[in-house]
Amino acid sequence: MSAADDDAMLTLDGVGVRYGHVTALHDVNLRIARGDFVALIGANGSGKTTLLQALHGLVAHSGVRTVAPDTAAQVMVFQRPFMLRLSAWNNLLLGLWLADVPAGERVPRATEALHRAGLFELRERQARALSGGQQQRLALARAWATRPAVLFLDEPTANLDPSAKREIESMLADFAAAGMTLVMSTHNLGQAKRLATRVVYLDRGAIRADMPTARFFGARLADHLDERADLFLKGELTWDME
Numbered sequence: 001m002s003a004a005d006d007d008a009m010l011t012l013d014g015v016g017v018r019y020g021h022v023t024a025l026h027d028v029n030l031r032i033a034r035g036d037f038v039a040l041i042g043a044n045g046s047g048k049t050t051l052l053q054a055l056h057g058l059v060a061h062s063g064v065r066t067v068a069p070d071t072a073a074q075v076m077v078f079q080r081p082f083m084l085r086l087s088a089w090n091n092l093l094l095g096l097w098l099a100d101v102p103a104g105e106r107v108p109r110a111t112e113a114l115h116r117a118g119l120f121e122l123r124e125r126q127a128r129a130l131s132g133g134q135q136q137r138l139a140l141a142r143a144w145a146t147r148p149a150v151l152f153l154d155e156p157t158a159n160l161d162p163s164a165k166r167e168i169e170s171m172l173a174d175f176a177a178a179g180m181t182l183v184m185s186t187h188n189l190g191q192a193k194r195l196a197t198r199v200v201y202l203d204r205g206a207i208r209a210d211m212p213t214a215r216f217f218g219a220r221l222a223d224h225l226d227e228r229a230d231l232f233l234k235g236e237l238t239w240d241m242e
Contacts, residue, residue: 007034009071009150009181010055015063017050017205024050025061026205032150032183037176039196039213040185043232046202048185052076052152055183073099076152081139083127088119091127092142099146109145117141117171133164140171144180151175153184157191169195189233193217201229 010032017025025047032038032055040048053059056076057067084091092110101109114120117137122130127138136156143151156172157165165188172195176182186192192199192213199216201209209216209229217233 008032008066009034009068011064011066012054013064013066015054015061015065017047017054017059017061023205025054028054028063028205028207030055030200030207030210032181034181035179035197036181036183037172037195037197038183038200039192039198040183040200040202041187041189041192041232042202044187047205048202049154050205051200051202052154052183052185055150056152071149073146073148074150074152075143075146075148076154077136077139077143077156079155079158081135083130083135083138086127087124088114088127088130088138089123091138092145095142096145101146113141113145116144116174118167131164133160133167136160136164136168137171140168140175144171144175148180150181150183153182155185155187157186157188165191189217201232203228203232 008031012028012030015025015028016023028051030051040051042048050059054061054065056074057065058076084094086094089110092113093106096106096109111120114123117140119134119138119141122134127135130138140156153172157168160168169191172182172184176195176197184196196213199209199211199213200207201216
């Protein structure tokens, strides 16, 4: 399948990733379509983060990664986003400069992004002095302001308190409603169920299920085609380093 087929933005065909003798991804075939909100789920060590990195082109791999011509603008927000030793405001402005956003658009975009993140009143505060949830919101605001075609998120609410998680989820829901394409790894099954339009379940470096969210969480074991997926949903399969 080419990236032009069926409005695909990114495709992986037979992609594999190895770290020494460890196979992190094995023969992965995946298509990300315009407007998708894909949740990557699976036990620890299943390959979620590696798959995000492969989609974003951050790791060497076998197989073929195809990117549609209008999908070059991609941003990844990591579980622990990097903050420069600058104010929240200047973190945004520098991010926009690095993204080659025209000078005349930087201040309006930064202002709108901080308002969307509920951080405008804290714009002069040192970014590294913000709380964990505020830093994550700032990272999302910085990413959104660049207008990426695809936004990748690695455990965006890990280690955040319930209030901060709700704020992050609200931002992601707004991004999705505006038509942004998102791919998110998460251990939070409730979060995947609330936000994603599609679930990709990984186990031992391979995709074992790829289906609409409602079908995945409402499916019978036979629909999942994988007993280990059923165990994972029951909370009986949480760690896999084999």
